[in-house]
Amino acid sequence: MSTEKTYQKSIKTFKTIQLEVQTTNQVALSVDCVIFGFDENKLKVLLIRSDLKKYLSKWSLLGDLVKPEEDLDTAAYRILKQRTGLDDVYLEQVQTFGKVDRHPGGRVVTVAFCSLLNIQHHRLKILEHELHWHDVETVSDLAFDHKQILDTSLNQLRKRVQEHPLGFSLLPSKFSLRELQNLYEAILNTKLDRRNFRKKFFAMDCLVDINEIEQNVPHRPGKLYKFDYNKFEKKKKKKWPGIDF
């Protein structure tokens, strides 16, 4: 069942239970997943059409109520699995949004999760629903407070991707350095110096040359690499405390 439908269901009964809620101090709790992808050199986010009356025709994040016997991250993984068929993706809690009036149907506190996945691997299940990948740079006007949640998640992603090797989840297992750079430029929304970028990653010694090259490019083809997590771990610098204002 989609988030919206579940929401609706609980909303229908909201007024009746409101008194009870107030006396028991309980609230509805949901999880919303900000699912990032990378395609056509753009950072994308996966959205679904809201079927809530108030938000008719608006797009929203993928979410659902948390079940009573379900951990938060379990709920997030469940949503990912239901929507994309995937269960081995990167997933991380972002923040919790709990403004009293954030949901038109009543008090629903939501825990936002961020996940990264490779669009190429999961095209199939997407078309079944009213699901679409949206260019993050042009998204606006989402349902609920989902724009705020997206912005927060994107900011966090920008920060974390500079310190942790998250980006590789968004790429095919074989990739060229140009693709890698395009990814970073898309996430950070900036231009990076090509030579320094290459130098940085080669110095990390975490890219394995697999002796293949790009195919069907109208120019000199680049070499393909894969990411070696173990090598990365060994080489990454231990950041010891300084002040970095």
Add this chain to the structure above:
Amino acid sequence: MSTEKTYQKSIKTFKTIQLEVQTTNQVALSVDCVIFGFDENKLKVLLIRSDLKKYLSKWSLLGDLVKPEEDLDTAAYRILKQRTGLDDVYLEQVQTFGKVDRHPGGRVVTVAFCSLLNIQHHRLKILEHELHWHDVETVSDLAFDHKQILDTSLNQLRKRVQEHPLGFSLLPSKFSLRELQNLYEAILNTKLDRRNFRKKFFAMDCLVDINEIEQNVPHRPGKLYKFDYNKFEKKKKKKWPGIDF
């Protein structure tokens, strides 16, 4: 399932759904505050004795259920106000903890907040309750999953304090450079080079010399400074995107 179908179902099974919503889609939500202080050159955390039977004699964070008409941060501020009498402290959401079995009394999801306050200013109200400041380095064996919450909060504090001028909330408004360095060393649990530390802060141009010196120290007294947030904002470096593995 279509919206219409959902609607019909909710009508037909109204009472069932009402019960279901109440028992399956709602959880208790609490806020726990990790309140850091700084005294005797140690980083401290404010804890209260748990009154839960299962956790008798154990210490726990300061928390309370979120009220149905209360925003999350409002709840956190309320707890701070109740416990310390303070309402102008630094407060930031850390993370949400929602393991199904984290609370022995049933499902309680908790949103952790971190706050920083100056112990000197708030000694008075502390003694009224079973409240104590504990050295963070030696805390262990807290009630619930509060040790995990503390660890997570401390890690986040360590990270943020290196990028933002949070530390000043923990100091008196007038402080010596030695006190400032002791604070950073306590938070980061490390030793810093004194000359480089001073150089760093003076280069930031955010410390105002107030022409006073320490009193009653058995050695050459240091000058006292106060922190100027506006100057800090102007001077802080714009961190432009790089990769920093």
Add this chain to the structure above:
DNA sequence: CTGATATTGTGTTTATTTTACACAATTGCG
């Protein structure tokens, strides 16, 4: 009041990291 003790205040040198930048080599295509 004098010497012992403790800590402040201060600059320079070296090493490391980051930035800026240009040209030859390889492929596809017409």
Add this chain to the structure above:
DNA sequence: CGCAATTGTGTAAAATAAACACAATATCAG
């Protein structure tokens, strides 16, 4: 076979971070 596009490569300059020592000033003990 020449044109267009992009890869692959290195070095010099600039900025930042790290290491490090000694004179000045206060309290305290006698």
